[in-house]
Amino acid sequence: MKNTPKYSKMYKLIFPLIFVAGFACRPCRGQEKDSVKVYKDLKNSVRINLTNPMIFGNKFNVIGYERVIKDYQTFSVGIGRFSFPEFSIIDRDSLRLDRDVSDKGFNISLDYRFYLQKENRHKAPRGVYIGPFYSYNYFSRENHWELNTTSFTGDLDTRMIMNMHSIGFQLGYQFIFWNRVTLDLILVGPAVWFFSLKTDVSTSLSPDDESLLFEKLNDALHEKFPNSTMVIDGGSFKKNGSTTTKSFGYRYMFNIGFRF
Secondary structure, three states: OOOOHHHHHHHHHHHHHHHHHHHHOOOOHHHHHHHHHHHOOOOEEEEEEOHHHHHHOOOOEEEEEEEEEEOOEEEEEEEEEOOOOOOOOOOOOOEEEEEEEEEEEEEEEEEEEEEOOOOOOOOOOOEEEEEEEEEEEEEEEEEEEEEEOOOOEEEEEEEEEEEEEEEEEEEEEEEEEOOOEEEEEEEEOEEEEEEEEEEEEEOOOOHHHHHHHHHHHHHHHHHHOOOOOOOOOOOOOOOEEEEEEEEEEEOOEEEEEEEO
């Protein structure tokens, strides 16, 4: 997916964090042995995702868990709530969202990390890492709309279900402070996204008014997913539709956590 102004704000926050953390995480030589000795015994981490709530809103809440498998390898899993992004309809005079009937979704992600032994002074999970990842998102939203045009005024109900699969490869760096607090930065994560979208519309609108609805929904959908070629196509009298597509995107993320 293409970068948006929201990603620019995120960069302004991430890179100062990297700069500050780079100084803070440099241990004194006299303390390095003791730090490593305590550090070896801590194989588990729990963390929260701070990036996606900034992009998708406060309805994105994901908790992650990372486990050290070998000296320089770890496995991670994340799970949480993920809400479908709200649509911003441009022409509010002709199409207005009356209320959300239901709004739900969830996220599951997995990754396996290889901490680069030649690049890191410490063993996992500290330092530079690379590895594959997989993410799955499910969204479901039901809305009640009010439609007003020069020739018609009426109500309609829509139901949208989206499944999103993402497979990619990431490069990141994890800082550890005081042997307990973690700051995990996923800096580069190219991925292939697979989308499937199903829509259902319950209405008695005329073909012209129904076309207006689909036009507005597609504009809002492409605003949220710029690279996507998904189209909600109801046709003249068709009351439901489904489509699938794939796209290329990137995974940028930072998490904060605690080791035990």
